[in-house]
Amino acid sequence: MALIIVIEDNEMNSRLAARLLRKAGHEVLIAEEAESGLTMTMEKHPDLVLIDMGLPDMDGQTVAAVLRQQDSFSQLPLIAFTAWPEDTAYEMARAYGLDGVISKPIDTRAFAGQVNAFLQGSGEKL
Amino acid sequence: MSTPPESLVSASSSASAYQLVPASHYDVGQLAEIYNATRVDYIVPMPMNAKRMGDYIRTYDIDLNASLVCRLNTDTGVGIAMLGVRNSRAWLTRLGVIPEQREHKFGRIMVDELIQRAQQMRCREMQLEVIVGNEPAYRLFRKLGFEDQRDLLVVRRPPGKIELPLPALTVEPLSAEGINAILAARPERGSWIDENASLVNSGTLEGISLHLPDGSRGAALWVRGPFQISHILLHTPEGDPQQMAYALLHTLHTRGPMMDTKLENLPLHSPFWPVFQQFGYHETFRRIEMSLALS
Numbered sequence: 001m002a003l004i005i006v007i008e009d010n011e012m013n014s015r016l017a018a019r020l021l022r023k024a025g026h027e028v029l030i031a032e033e034a035e036s037g038l039t040m041t042m043e044k045h046p047d048l049v050l051i052d053m054g055l056p057d058m059d060g061q062t063v064a065a066v067l068r069q070q071d072s073f074s075q076l077p078l079i080a081f082t083a084w085p086e087d088t089a090y091e092m093a094r095a096y097g098l099d100g101v102i103s104k105p106i107d108t109r110a111f112a113g114q115v116n117a118f119l120q121g122s123g124e125k126l
Numbered sequence: 127m128s129t130p131p132e133s134l135v136s137a138s139s140s141a142s143a144y145q146l147v148p149a150s151h152y153d154v155g156q157l158a159e160i161y162n163a164t165r166v167d168y169i170v171p172m173p174m175n176a177k178r179m180g181d182y183i184r185t186y187d188i189d190l191n192a193s194l195v196c197r198l199n200t201d202t203g204v205g206i207a208m209l210g211v212r213n214s215r216a217w218l219t220r221l222g223v224i225p226e227q228r229e230h231k232f233g234r235i236m237v238d239e240l241i242q243r244a245q246q247m248r249c250r251e252m253q254l255e256v257i258v259g260n261e262p263a264y265r266l267f268r269k270l271g272f273e274d275q276r277d278l279l280v281v282r283r284p285p286g287k288i289e290l291p292l293p294a295l296t297v298e299p300l301s302a303e304g305i306n307a308i309l310a311a312r313p314e315r316g317s318w319i320d321e322n323a324s325l326v327n328s329g330t331l332e333g334i335s336l337h338l339p340d341g342s343r344g345a346a347l348w349v350r351g352p353f354q355i356s357h358i359l360l361h362t363p364e365g366d367p368q369q370m371a372y373a374l375l376h377t378l379h380t381r382g383p384m385m386d387t388k389l390e391n392l393p394l395h396s397p398f399w400p401v402f403q404q405f406g407y408h409e410t411f412r413r414i415e416m417s418l419a420l421s
Contacts, residue, residue, distance in 0.1 A: 056158070062354055069384050
């Protein structure tokens with residue numbers, strides 16, 4: 001079981017993601033904004049963070065940039081959670097030091113497996 | 127120029143009775159909620175919280191009495207359209223309608239009303255930017271008479287140390303007077319987001335001036351946020367502009383290598399774009415700037 005933080009302002013997306021991940025046996029915390037997501041990450045030290053790239057107070061890329069500058073989060077799996085076109089999403093994720101991309105809308109059959117792969121270090125490489 | 131009196135516009139479109147209400151009837155949190163609801167299905171939604179909406183309104187001179195919320199028989203907005211006003215120019219921004227109400231042409235209705243309001247306010251021009259790929263919006267604006275002006279890039283640079291060679295130079299921070307002088311000397315007007323009034327309204331404008339050994343001189347201005355640098359302006363009055371741009375960006379990013387950087391509405395044909403790319407900037411998406419002459 002892993003502790004996963006989902007930073008996502010769209011309630012439908014965050015609830016669906018949380019339900020699927022809890023069903024897979026994980027503990028899930030949700031933050032609706034970047035600032036609360038950063039605070040939660042720094043306090044809870046999760047095993048993985050899913051970051052929506054378009055948050056209401058700060059871009060998801062900037063969230064990733066802030067986390068990667070802290071030694072204690074330099075290796076934390078950070079996954080971009082976005083509806084961007086794949087090429088753009090992968091390029092941005094690589095540039096900002098994220099570990100992978102999971103596309104929206106969520107594929108409910110594949111989602112938990114995608115996250116598990118990133119937790120195990122075998123997720124799709126950028 | 128005067129702001130139009132607060133007024134309600136009530137009518138019926140194809141299927142729904144609606145009202146156009148001044149955006150000033152809502153607080154910034156409510157406006158952010160309405161705006162976010164119109165973007166839920168966008169690929170690049172760019173949502174806002176109340177603070178971000180308040181900053182946006184202040185920085186870009188949004189006239190909330192002239193701006194509109196479209197609502198249907200309740201106080202809940204189904205659409206929003208905002209109008210920035212600076213002297214004789216108007217700027218249409220944040221136009222959106224919630225997905226389930228788009229068939230009723232509320233977008234067209236709001237833009238028509240904003241054009242009328244801008245004319246009442248004696249504006250001579252209305253401008254806007256539309257994201258490349260947003261074909262329904264682009265077609266609407268073309269139908270209304272807006273014409274393409276230029277392509278604009280939204281670019282990002284992630285944090286990272288500079289590995290490029292450092293040129294010999296002399297650098298000094300710019301005082302407030304120095305910053306104002308650079309703004310006054312600006313050779314072309316930026317897009318609404320990065321023209322002088324927006325930079326000044328941001329409240330966190332910083333700058334440096336540089337001299338190179340060959341006598342070249344230049345300056346850079348930027349807006350500094352808590353985690354991000356934005357609105358970068360390069361001024362290269364003497365010497366090779368590209369060489370000076372390189373020196374300015376090298377200095378800026380060497381001083382703050384771990385700051386995330388975002389630059390909105392860099393003209394596609396800016397001579398500085400190749401220099402930005404040398405420093406790791408890449409394009410995230412494009413906009414088309416459009417304008418309409420108002421009678």
